[in-house]
Amino acid sequence: MSDGERHRPFEDRRLLVVSTNYAPEVTGIGPYATQLAEHWAQSGARVRALTGMPHYPSWQLDEAYRSVWRTVEVRGGVGVHRRRHYVPSRQSALRRAAFEASVLATGLLAPPPGRPDAVVSQMPSLAGGVIGARIARRHRVPYIPVVQDLMGAAAAQSGIRGGDRAAALAAAAERYALGRATLVGVIHESFVPRVTALGVDPGRIRTVPNWTHVQGPTADRAATRARLGWDPATPVLLHSGNMGLKQGLEVLVDTARLAPDLRVVLMGDGNQRDALRARAEGLPNVDFLEPVEAGEFTDVLAAADVLAVTQRASVLDMSVPSKLTSYFVSGRPVVASVADEGGTADEVRRSGAGVLVAPEDPAALLETVRKLAADPVAAGELGAGGPAYVARHLSREAGLARFDDLLSEALDGRGSTRR
Template identity: 25%
Template sequence: MSKTNITIVGVNYYPEDSAIGLYTTQQAEYLQSKGYNVSIITGFPYYPQWQIRSDYKDKTRWYKEVINNVTVYRYKQYVPSNPTFSKRIIHLLSFTFGNIINLFKVDKPNYVICIVPFTSSILLGWLLKLRYRSKLWIHIQDFEFDAAIDSGLLSSNKSFFITCILWVEKFLLKRADTISTISNGMLNKLNNKVKNANTYYLTNWLDTSKFRVKTIQKHDYLKSDNFKILYSGNIGAKQDWDFFFAVLEGLKTSTGIEVIVVGEGAEKTKVVQKIQQYDFVKHFNLVPYEELPSLLSSADVHVLFQKSDVIDTVMPSKLLGMMASSKPSIVTGNKASEVATVYQKSQGGYYFSDNSVDSVIDCINELKNNKELCTQLGANAEQFVVKNYSKENILDNFILELEK
């Protein structure tokens, strides 16, 4: 009996080991381990540094490799070092049209799974569907156009262009047999965009076994005896860096506190330059995925400051690791967001929607002076993640839905 063939189309894949690249890799390898024949159409690894990795720069423009039994077809897409909106469009188009050749290389797929972003990857999946009569599943990790509008990357005076790209998005989404996304708020947004679609709630997950080890050594970046506040993740436009630096200003007179930023991304240069004004703040580049449990569990508290005008365009992938580390978090954002609901249900930290610097600083001082509270909040967060977001449960249910 021949194996069922699945082709996944998405710009991010291993060796990218954070955010969407990590989830797509784990999904592909899990499906392969369950007896499916999985192939990937993807780009060259570039995220979050926004440059193609040095060990891939000399590879041919179309490059095939096998990673953990998954066949990977790559196209060397254009990657801007300064990703403005117009350059991101070229980046998107380069990936999409360059990978058309790879459509002819994969085995006839029974299922095609397109990962958004990029929305244009749906075009590649649709072409496979038309040729092979495959079932097309679209999985939305980020409403990239909404995020661009909300975060100011796409200005409101380009209303005609906005209308056009949202029409293209709707047209492509309607080609799907099933559309999934990662939060209930995003599912509501999806249903407003595409009426009567067959939708599925496919949340992000965590390999909780890796993050629950209590004997993890302190990470080299967080070995001091200070009260350690950690931000780890993408340094991009979706985070509220103005608020972050306002908090740093408020902490200048505090003693025994250290802030550590571990990350890379489009805003890295600006953020790192400004960090140098503060002697209690350190920056390091992202660590490999295998070091992440040690890094996260070595902090005393995690922070994630999101712009409050963005509602559910994205569910931060870093959130689950933060919570599974058994440490509390302080998060800001819109009060109507999915993240706010998660923190309300989990009681694993604090969520603020009023942009109050004083509230955040009071919260930091309270946690610094109350270790028992830190322990209780951290335990709540860990238990919530294990119960609701373990990798095996979520992907097994996904496979059952796929086979329907």
């Protein structure tokens, strides 16, 4: 293979990326779908993305798109085809089903024109997985769903109202989408048993971990703390990202209630933000910050003393938070209040950059945070494991190269396409 072929391996290939989330969303799955599509465009492919209207993590339609029903944009060399859909401001199984149904209807009724050479979808959403499977089947081309979360497991484990009823329907949709795949990507090996249980041959599953999609911190840490109004003598425990049901962020508010000398910062948005604000009423040591721009994101993370990732005790094998890749690059120690047997715990252990505590246990969380705050040297050494882990395993170059291999394998016919 020539140097040119190595650098532009998908020259003139027509690729379709299906992802309900896409830029300008800056958290969750959107940045990964965007960087992947733009990477393939830079590799010589003609890439189109079928996506929804920006709404995550606030679960409110972006103001710039409120009057838009259907549009085509060009971002980073990618033709981005947006379709309008319902956005539920509050989560329940019924509202989530309506969201998925609206994404499915608009995506199937108005897909991007032309025949792709391969279709790649990000799951969730369920609708995106089904849309990708249907389009690939229509054109008889390879189909690669990438499992970021398992919605059937999520419905059962996350505590969403009506989740038990929704779990079977979600699993059926996942079985449909995954069963028609040429190859299936999963972002963590802990997903493999669940995906296999949905009828996928283990020989068709490939692990393609998410990468760190943000740059490391560059600002002076003390200056950032001063700008944010954080007292140098007060330990700061920060959570960044989606404020949803599965995160179980109540444990952080309850930890703040136990420790008036600790500042707890919740940065981000989500459908549980208002409920968390109500729970934190009267607690002067709980702050809610809006999401910050990408250029200062890791500077804010690095200014904290400890970074928190939390999940309900029932969450085991349905997701691995994308925030971990950003946490690791920031160089601060991570405290994970999660189930010991889940994929999130596995990733924190593997990184060597964090400590595990029992989920939904504010006293245990507080004890660990206090120990780290009392020994800055040890905390710094623990946090330093994050950037080292990123350099070894989670660089953008390594992550995108794994997706290149996955796509090449599917295009070369080495997978087993299901019709």
